[in-house]
Amino acid sequence: MRIEIHSFNGIHFDLDVERSETIKEVGQKIRSKVNYPISQQSLTYECDKLEDDNKTLSYYKIKDGASLRLWIAGEWKITVELMNDLVINLQINPNYSIGHIKFAIENKTQIPTEIQRLFLNGKELEGFVADTGIQDGSILALCVFAKTKQTAHSVLVCCAKIEIFVNISGRKIVVGTKEDDLIKEVKLQIRVMEELRFHKQRLMFNGTELEDDKRLCDYGIVDGSVIDMIEKPYNKGELISVTVESGRGSRIIFKVYDHCNALELKLALQHSLKVAFRQQRLLFGGRQLDNYKTLLENNVKDGDVIKLYECMCGC
Structure with missing residues (x-):
């Protein structure tokens, strides 16, 4: 039978194989085509990493015409x-x-x-x-x-439309933003600059706590405004076990804190499965998980199963 190999650098090629061949044997054929050492090759099929080199294509239910992705190890x-x-x-x-x-x-x-x-x-x-x-x-x-x-x-x-000041324990940092940016977008910038997790931030302006889904202009925040940030007490939340099931039926078990948001889970899946987080769709209870809500807010509990689907367009 013939399968397609999609290489990371845009090179695509066909490979003639037998269903009884092992992943290691397929790797040897790939090496003859593109000269990447077998030890650095990583193959995925429908979101699933082909972990065991000694398993056959038949074991992984790979059929004629299947498309496999080739990744090369390294970071x-x-x-x-x-x-x-x-x-x-x-x-x-x-x-x-x-x-x-x-x-x-x-x-x-x-x-x-x-x-x-x-x-x-x-x-x-x-x-x-x-x-x-x-x-x-x-x-x-x-x-x-x-x-x-x-x-x-x-x-x-070349620069942001406005600059605001964020007062963190008496120390001010400058954040470049726009008046119609959401408060949660400002928090994400603070997270990048200060490595302070999103859910630990409490932003105040003129004595009013700022809501994540409102915009700076809703609170009259303009160029040069000063916002106070109060750090919330650190709370990891409860450690839970969740299972992520791909569209092909394979399962991966993650130990995570319920205060982890869906986007952080996607980034962990990206590392494990080599599927870009923007191409992942996570569904629970028939609904897609909100990236910025925690697992707890998405009603995900210990032992629950989350469905993973891959969207190739990354929309």
Whole structure:
């Protein structure tokens, strides 16, 4: 039979195999095609990692015409510098595309991927990490391009529209933002800058606690405003066991705190299954989990099963 191999760098090729062949034997055939050592290869099929090299294709229910993803082991640390002096540290895999990096930046800063432009040594980055010259320890520059209401042309946004001050225990930090940003988006920036978890932050302005789903302009917050942040007592929550079941029926058990949010669970799945978090859809009780709500808020309890579906478009 014939299967498709989708390589991390955009190379796709067909492989003639037998259902009785082991994953190790398939790896040897892949090496003859692209020369990646077997020890560095990782294959996934329908969100599931093919863990055991001695198991056959038949064991994993891989049939004629199936598409497998090929990943190469390794993890790098890079730095992304933003125009408003915000610096982000990211851990990436050399398998990633530039799109994966942009998704990670959006997760940390709420800057939409479609207006991000990444540069290395003055050259704009496109395609796959392996083809761009990015290495472990590289420093990338992020510029933000947005369309204004007055014109259809793209313009470079070199700094945030407003700057507000956040008072943390008598120490002020500057946060670049916009008046129509949500309070939870400001909290995410504080999390990046101060490594202070989202759910530990309590923001106050003129004696009023700010609600996550309201905007800065709803509270009259403008350029130069000072917001006070009160740190909530640390509470990990209760340690629970949840099972994540892929669309193909395989299961992975995670030990997590119920104060962990769905997005953090997706990032753990991304690391385990090599499926980008933006392509994951987690369903529980027939409803999709809200990324920013905790498992407790999503009514997930110890022993519950969460369904994982992969959306290839990343919408």
